Amino acid sequence: MNQEIRTKLDRICDILWAGGLAVPTLFVEQISYLIYLKLLDEREAELEVKARLLKGKGNGKLLFPDQTSRYRWSNWRFKSGKELRDFVGGEVFPYMASLLKEEPQVAIYFQDAKLEIDDPHVLKEVIDGLDTFQFSKLGPDVKGDIFEYLLQYLSRQPQSDMGQFRTPRQIRMAMVEMVDPDLGDTICDLACGTAGFLVDSVEHILAKYSAEPREVPIYGEEWLADKGLTLAQAKKQIPNLQIYRKGAGEKIPDWELLERSIFGFEVSRQMMRISMMNLVLHGIRNAHVKRANSLSELGGMSDEDLRRRYKRILMNPPFAGMLPAESIRKDLPTASKKSELLFLGLAMESLAPGGMCAIIVPEGLLFGSTSGHIELRKKLVEDYELLAVISLPAGVFKPYAGVKTGILVFRKP
Known part of the structure; x- marks a missing residue:
């Protein structure tokens, strides 16, 4: 730009x-x-x-x-x-x-x-x-x-406004790299916000199917322009500079297949519209983005939505809050009403066999001593292949949230 x-x-x-x-x-x-x-x-x-x-x-x-x-x-x-x-x-x-x-x-x-x-x-x-x-x-x-x-401009959002905040791109891109989505994989964010994970997954696939993908610093090409540097010069100044690849995806044989593979659910109509526009401007006009509460059987999810399973799930769901027991889906592997446990259970249940998930969770979920915490962690370890537990630095999501967080990466056998 x-x-x-x-x-x-x-x-x-x-x-x-x-x-x-x-x-x-x-x-x-x-x-x-x-x-x-x-x-x-x-x-x-x-x-x-x-x-x-x-x-x-x-x-x-x-x-x-x-x-x-x-x-x-x-x-x-x-x-x-x-x-x-x-x-x-x-x-x-x-x-x-x-x-x-x-x-x-x-x-x-x-x-x-x-x-x-x-x-x-x-x-x-x-x-x-x-x-x-x-x-x-x-x-x-x-x-x-x-x-x-x-x-x-969403960075000006007050913390209390709708509970929405964006995941830093550095974290999003690292999570996408870990689950490594490919063309034909169904990719879903069950609380998609601005669709950052979905857009980054699309860009990851486009780079794979490009003859000459180019390297871009995580801060964007305009960051280089502002500093008056080439990428090589920036790498020399910042040896651990995070980069990612971008490409046109000209070798993708079926663009409609890519569009049909993108799924997102968002409870806020405003954020749903923003996520749709984000995908449209990244070339994905026909993604399955829907306003719905993915935790609820009465939240706008169709029977097909409730039955569908995904090959890749990427999420940074809202942590705070408790849902009324009557509203919660009955197919989730937890009886808890805490949203962080419900979303982890939803991600686990929504994976297809062989599918992978990367999800951001509050660190309390990893060490909580309630029966809900212990039972869900036990199911994750025993019934899934836990690939990584990554502790994120304190303050990653400030000023929106100060809670210490981590990333869970797991595969469904």
């Missing part, structure tokens, strides 16, 4: 912050809505070009046929004032939410969506700023970097 793009993004973000959107999750959610509308307009333009070239014989179905073309970004972006605000919030959003048959993923994304940018002048400036981007001409790398840059 070059400096010009970063400057544009900073300006858009400054406008939103100054316009009153000071809650980070709301801020990212609102800009996600607008980015999605711009992406859909660009996709529509591509389908129109193909249809003209093929003289109407293409198989792509237009999202805005006939009279509904007025809902396209390119046809309303010139509006201004209250007319623009009322049209986007009152007509465009409801139309997108109505496309359950034509585009279910789009409809789910805009279900109950509400435009929270009340000042029409702020909305106009943000739309004008986003209109300068031609997302279809940017590679998945750049689009992904754009959204990762926006997600940095």
Whole structure:
């Protein structure tokens, strides 16, 4: 991501912050809505070009046929004032939410969506700023970097706000490397947040299936640019610099197989939307991301969801809290009501034979003396292959959480 793009993004973000959107999750959610509308307009333009070239014989179905073309970004972006605000919030959003048959993923994304940018002048400036981007001409790398840059604003999230916080990329990438997902593996995060683990798993697979993957420092390529260093120079200055590989994935034989293999569940609708957009901008448009409480039989999980088993599970679930016994799934290998034990039990139960899991747990789970702690640890050791117990440094998740944590890595025989 070059400096010009970063400057544009900073300006858009400054406008939103100054316009009153000071809650980070709301801020990212609102800009996600607008980015999605711009992406859909660009996709529509591509389908129109193909249809003209093929003289109407293409198989792509237009999202805005006939009279509904007025809902396209390119046809309303010139509006201004209250007319623009009322049209986007009152007509465009409801139309997108109505496309359950034509585009279910789009409809789910805009279900109950509400435009929270009340000042029409702020909305106009943000739309004008986003209109300068031609997302279809940017590679998945750049689009992904754009959204990762926006997600940095979640670091301003108060600790108590929704209990959500992001896992540092260094930890995510290390966990992905340990379970080593491959094309065709079903990959799931049962409390996916912003979908960081899912995106990193996709990038891990893309690098595997690239002719010339490149090395990137864990802090991102813009970090190198800011320091004015090459990667070789940075490695010399920081001998233990963590790096990972990125690639285009041009050798992947079946992109739909990759998309069909990605699963995420998130109880918060806001975070579910953010995770969907994160995946979309990383090239995964049709992942199975769903708003649901994965611990509950009544939390939005279908029978198929409850029965499905995964080859790779990566998680940093919420630690605090207890669930009412009546809400908890009956198929979990623990009678505890503590969320950290329930999520570990859920990960164990959700693995397919031969599958691997890497999960972050509070250190108290490893040493707790209650019957729930002891029984679940016993089952993990006796019925699974425990591959690693990794203690993380204190303060890894500050300022969001101060609890000492560790990583469990295990395989189901």
